[in-house]
Amino acid sequence: MTHQHPLGKVYLIGAGPGAADLITVRGQRLLETADVVFHDALVDPAMLNWCPQATLVAVGKRCGKHSSSQAFINKRLVHAARHHAVVVRLKGGDPMMFGRADEEIGALAEAGVPFEVVPGVTSALAASASLGQSLTLRGHSRSVAFCTLAQADEADAAKLPQADTLAVYMGRRHAAHIARQLLDQGKPADLPVCVIEAVSTPRERHLHLNLGALAQHGAQDWLSDDAPALLLIGAAFGQRHQYAQVLADRRLRA
Numbered sequence: 001m002t003h004q005h006p007l008g009k010v011y012l013i014g015a016g017p018g019a020a021d022l023i024t025v026r027g028q029r030l031l032e033t034a035d036v037v038f039h040d041a042l043v044d045p046a047m048l049n050w051c052p053q054a055t056l057v058a059v060g061k062r063c064g065k066h067s068s069s070q071a072f073i074n075k076r077l078v079h080a081a082r083h084h085a086v087v088v089r090l091k092g093g094d095p096m097m098f099g100r101a102d103e104e105i106g107a108l109a110e111a112g113v114p115f116e117v118v119p120g121v122t123s124a125l126a127a128s129a130s131l132g133q134s135l136t137l138r139g140h141s142r143s144v145a146f147c148t149l150a151q152a153d154e155a156d157a158a159k160l161p162q163a164d165t166l167a168v169y170m171g172r173r174h175a176a177h178i179a180r181q182l183l184d185q186g187k188p189a190d191l192p193v194c195v196i197e198a199v200s201t202p203r204e205r206h207l208h209l210n211l212g213a214l215a216q217h218g219a220q221d222w223l224s225d226d227a228p229a230l231l232l233i234g235a236a237f238g239q240r241h242q243y244a245q246v247l248a249d250r251r252l253r254a
């Protein structure tokens with residue numbers, strides 16, 4: 001008769017946008033107790049210093065480069081829970097925002113593995129903090145959409161949402177196309193855009209332009225091939241007030 005190990009628990013933890021100290025206290029404490037940690041490639045290695053006791057497994061995406069397939073990650077999580085008490089799946093930003101957490105949760109639920117999700121700071125919120133500019137703005141912006149370009153196989157592939165502020169994830173390669181789509185949907189060419197790369201890391205950079213310029217490939221030469229980038233689009237980003245300048249100057253001096 002084979003000995004059946006009691007099922008462990010899988011924690012899907014948001015690592016935050018990049019900086020190691022933007023993980024939650026709960027996430028850090030769980031890392032300290034983990035037996036095995038499956039982490040995204042974009043996670044700051046400093047965060048992994050909190051779990052020297054754990055087996056570390058790099059999985060997940062790094063800006064389009066080779067990564068483990070989602071089905072393979074799902075299988076490994078279930079397998080790990082059959083052999084370890086505390087399994088951590090450390091995911092960039094918030095696990096529930098464009099993170100395919102639903103597929104991991106589905107696989108765990110189907111296998112009867114207990115799981116818990118620990119939220120993280122999604123990159124659009126970290127970008128807003130870094131810019132010193134809220135995504136909502138009294139009199140200008142009262143709706144925000146966290147969105148990405150529809151996949152070709154999605155039925156409603158045509159439209160981006162009609163919110164006042166758009167935070168477009170995974171839009172780096174399609175930035176000009178996204179801008180043209182928004183112009184076609186009736187957004188004005190002078191609508192402010194901020195492209196923000198590698199938020200909360202030492203490589204963070206910002207580019208301010210407008211929708212018309214973005215549609216003319218205005219960000220193409222500026223964008224890096226190997227850094228994650230967000231497109232923030234909306235009237236709110238026209239308010240480049242003094243506080244944002246103070247933040248930028250302070251960063252330059254640091």
Ligand SMILES: C[S@@+](CC[C@H](N)C(=O)[O-])C[C@H]1O[C@@H](n2cnc3c(N)ncnc32)[C@H](O)[C@@H]1O
Nearest residue numbers: 017093094097122123169170198199228229230
């Ligand atoms: C697969 S999605 C994961 C999003 C993540 N779950 C979150 O909540 O931020 C990856 C995309 O998130 C955005 N992203 C993630 N980290 C970022 C960062 N530090 N700076 C800018 N954009 C980031 C980029 O648009 C990137 O292509």
